[in-house]
Amino acid sequence: MHFRPESYCIADEPMKPFIDPEEIWELLNRPASTDLEVERVIARSLDKQRLTLQEVAILINAAAPEQIKRIKEGARELKRKIYGNRVVLFAPLYVGNKCSNECTYCGFRASNKSQVRKTLTGEELKKEIEVLEDNGQKRLILVYGEHTEYDPAFIAATVRAAYRVKKGNGEIRRVNINAAPLTIEGFRTVKEAGIGTYQIFQETYHPEAYRQYHLRGKKTDYNNRLTALDRAQEAGLDDVGIGALFGLYDWRFEVMALVRHTNHLEACYNVGPHTISFPRIKDASMLHLGERYFVPDSDFSRLVAILRLAVPYTGMILTAREPAALRNELLQFGVSQIDGGTRIELGGYSGKEPQHDLNRGQFLIHDDRSLNEVIEELLAQDMLPSFCTACYRLGRTGQHFMEFSVPGFIKRFCTPNAMLTLAEYLVDYAPSGTAQKGWEAIERNMPQLNAKVAGEVRERIEMIKQGKRDLYF
Numbered sequence: 406m407h408f409r410p411e412s413y414c415i416a417d418e419p420m421k422p423f424i425d426p427e428e429i430w431e432l433l434n435r436p437a438s439t440d441l442e443v444e445r446v447i448a449r450s451l452d453k454q455r456l457t458l459q460e461v462a463i464l465i466n467a468a469a470p471e472q473i474k475r476i477k478e479g480a481r482e483l484k485r486k487i488y489g490n491r492v493v494l495f496a497p498l499y500v501g502n503k504c505s506n507e508c509t510y511c512g513f514r515a516s517n518k519s520q521v522r523k524t525l526t527g528e529e530l531k532k533e534i535e536v537l538e539d540n541g542q543k544r545l546i547l548v549y550g551e552h553t554e555y556d557p558a559f560i561a562a563t564v565r566a567a568y569r570v571k572k573g574n575g576e577i578r579r580v581n582i583n584a585a586p587l588t589i590e591g592f593r594t595v596k597e598a599g600i601g602t603y604q605i606f607q608e609t610y611h612p613e614a615y616r617q618y619h620l621r622g623k624k625t626d627y628n629n630r631l632t633a634l635d636r637a638q639e640a641g642l643d644d645v646g647i648g649a650l651f652g653l654y655d656w657r658f659e660v661m662a663l664v665r666h667t668n669h670l671e672a673c674y675n676v677g678p679h680t681i682s683f684p685r686i687k688d689a690s691m692l693h694l695g696e697r698y699f700v701p702d703s704d705f706s707r708l709v710a711i712l713r714l715a716v717p718y719t720g721m722i723l724t725a726r727e728p729a730a731l732r733n734e735l736l737q738f739g740v741s742q743i744d745g746g747t748r749i750e751l752g753g754y755s756g757k758e759p760q761h762d763l764n765r766g767q768f769l770i771h772d773d774r775s776l777n778e779v780i781e782e783l784l785a786q787d788m789l790p791s792f793c794t795a796c797y798r799l800g801r802t803g804q805h806f807m808e809f810s811v812p813g814f815i816k817r818f819c820t821p822n823a824m825l826t827l828a829e830y831l832v833d834y835a836p837s838g839t840a841q842k843g844w845e846a847i848e849r850n851m852p853q854l855n856a857k858v859a860g861e862v863r864e865r866i867e868m869i870k871q872g873k874r875d876l877y878f
């Protein structure tokens with residue numbers, strides 16, 4: 406894929422900061438967008454072009470209800486056209502909540518003495534993963550505080566340990582991580598352990614706001630965090646996820662900055678982020694933030710639709726921080742990955758710790774559904790739940806592969822793999838009611854495939870029913 410060069414006030418150079426707040430505000434402070442401008446930008450996105458910063462500003466500055474409606478319709482159409490109805494499922498697993506930083510929005514901040522601190526032992530990690538496998542999970546994201554204990558060697562060891570756990574037909578086929586920024590050497594170490602995506606959120610891209618929220622520890626260094634994914638790329642780790650924590654600063658600025666970050670990675674490494682996340686601040690122990698930048702649901706759904714149009718080929722993740730009804734709605738506008746059956750307390754999957762206890766988790770989640778309940782609801786909405794991990798395992802990552810850029814890729818690979826991994830779930834884990842709905846969904850989706858691929862999928866489903874596992878295209 407070739408990216409159009411764009412010129413910015415700060416030129417893109419590897420390992421160099423690239424955010425210029427004035428440039429972003431200058432674009433945002435332009436007059437309200439006209440209908441014609443909005444239509445032109447939506448049309449470019451539907452033509453599968455990643456939007457420029459100027460074009461994203463046009464969508465953000467489209468505030469008339471009719472224009473917002475058009476943006477959401479555009480996002481819906483793009484999602485349907487590009488991604489089809491697949492939704493990839495995963496689970497977060499908190500490995501350790503010790504932390505030497507003082508992020509004023511986070512329950513793990515160092516000064517929070519009421520937080521119960523814990524690092525899972527090898528045995529506890531295994532127990533957690535066994536429960537996750539018994540639920541049917543295949544993809545995890547391991548999460549860590551920032552602490553000297555959680556160095557690259559430790560992270561790599563926990564990733565390897567996660568891959569080793571096999572219970573019944575269960576196994577974890579992709580381990581992503583969300584951890585503090587590493588050095589190039591550190592990134593090499595975690596890459597060698599076989600991580601999928603390395604995910605890190607800038608929290609807020611606004612340098613002054615960032616300074617106010619991060620009071621102590623290594624995370625006070627804005628630029629070190631901003632350039633973390635450059636170092637990941639330098640280390641050969643080309644599968645990376647970005648994000649901003651919405652509620653810390655103006656959401657319009659953060660959306661622009663996420664796109665700027667994407668452009669930077671494309672300009673320097675010819676590959677954009679694999680995923681974008683947009684967590685919204687939730688209640689946490691010792692949280693006293695004020696309402697100034699609170700993002701209401703109406704703006705939240707709008708920003709998700711704008712992001713979908715802005716970066717058409719990037720996966721979009723929405724976690725159980727948000728309630729089920731809102732997650733269901735946002736799936737329509739472009740979210741492509743969600744977690745299910747989530748527990749964020751340390752040891753929360755296998756233990757009997759109370760849930761929703763501010764002293765045992767980083768923040769409160771608002772979607773308590775089990776993985777099976779999430780799957781049931783996806784099926785009811787005519788979505789196709791997927792546990793696919795094929796691309797990562799076949800080396801289809803980074804610039805060699807952007808599913809979006811390969812014509813017919815989704816129909817040839819993603820949809821069949823969604824069906825095969827769903828079939829495994831139905832055989833191994835689903836209650837009979839869910840299984841019936843799942844098989845019906847697989848049948849309903851067969852016409853999406855050409856006859857040859859459909860035939861191959863049917864054959865492989867038979868093999869799964871006979872006991873074969875891990876079949877993919």
Ligand code: SAM
Nearest residue numbers: 510511549550551584585606650686687689768
């Ligand atoms: N300690 C690592 C770091 O800071 O990069 C790992 C990240 S933390 C365990 C995962 C993410 O949770 C943070 O990057 C932040 O965006 C998000 N987070 C922190 N406090 C939150 C809150 N109160 N509500 C919602 N999300 C929050």
Ligand code: SF4
Nearest residue numbers: 504506508511513514
């Ligand atoms: Fe620590 Fe990360 Fe929480 Fe900051 S966001 S206090 S670095 S766990």
